[in-house]
Amino acid sequence: MPSAPAHTTPEALMDHTVLPASGVGIHHADRHPLHPLPIDPADVVAGDPRASWTVLYEDDVVERGLWQMTPGSAAGIEADEMFAVLSGRATITPAEGPSLTVGPGDVGIMRAGTRAVWTVHETLRKAYQITKSPCPA
Template identity: 50%
Template structure:
């Protein structure tokens, strides 16, 4: 195995204090407010189909089309409305699964931070 083919070393991150970087939010996704998104990819598979990281959004209302994702809310609160499906009230400690293609509206009540795993 060459250096480029090696699996990254195991690690841990304290999610509440992890430093995040700005991530662009398409203005067309913003329904109301002035939400700001930050995040950090912690690991990604060699083929780019498995992504693990931390994501945060400040209060506001945004729309999204989801990937196949499992996440756990670390802090904050939001209401996630899944078009044609459930309305999810999420907060600290909640685990949530969103299906690929779900069209959602996120009403972020308190800055929300989550740790996630996405399968593309």
């Protein structure tokens, strides 16, 4: 997943920073608004992919949100991430290992530092959680 540009702060993209008192927050992922996330032209492999995202929750350990990319291919260095594909279809090609095709209902796990190319065939939207640092004991 391409990372946010240096000039974009997580606070500027965050929709919800605090869970309600109940500890449960609900978002309608299929229609939740997303913010543009420019892809570095040097990372574009094919086509004219456009990315967008929103951070739904963030603290010192995790970031949770929604990410979307339109058809095309872009390379990047992955974060320590777990994601669930909500809609669309893509092929993920890690630098080391076979290509994997994902679609709605698929759950993926990416190791931090993995180099991969995302080739999106149908606009892909996923929910994700990135682990930023080891979980406290």
